[in-house]
Amino acid sequence: MQFHFDESAPLYQQIAAQLEEMIFSGAFPEGSQVPSTTQLSTELHINPATVLKGMNVLVDKDLIEKRRGRGxxxxxxxxxKIMQTRKESFYKDYVKSLVLEAHKLGITKQHLLELIERGENDGTVNN
Structure with missing residues (x-):
């Protein structure tokens, strides 16, 4: 388990985001226990309150749950849940702006679909 931190966001948000990614990727399957606040704070040399704050973000999103006395x-x-959230973000962050820009450029729906197919076929997408 590796965490990478930078100055882009508060540490607790980075902890939450990286744990969420580990859940999404299957590193922590549904039903599995995630490392304790103490384990993470010791391993990462971070204040336990910071780790707990990050974990509570995931509790609030209903991605992890506290089981009293167990972890x-x-x-x-x-x-x-993560997949649905990411799909909605993809729509808001990419699709809406893509369609808006295509409209400004006079690109028709059909041409836009052709461009998407071209993007899939030019070798940049690995299935």
Missing amino acids: MFVTAGAQE
């Missing part, structure tokens, strides 16, 4: 566990359906 934190990945909730059932966590991967699907």
Whole structure:
């Protein structure tokens, strides 16, 4: 388990984001226990309160749950929740602006679909 930190966001947000990515990628499958606040704070040399704040972000998103006396566990359906959130973000962050820019350039829906197919076929997308 590796974490990488930078100055782009508060540490607790980076911890939350990286744990979320580990859940999404299957490194922490649904139902599995995630490392404790103490384990992470010791391993990462970070204040336990910072780690807990990051984990609470995931609790608030219903991606992990606290089990009293046992620790934190990945909730059932966590991967699907992350997938749906990312799909919605993809739409808002990319598709809407793509369609707007295509409209400004006079690109028709058909031409836009052709450009997407071209993007898939030019070798940049690995299936």
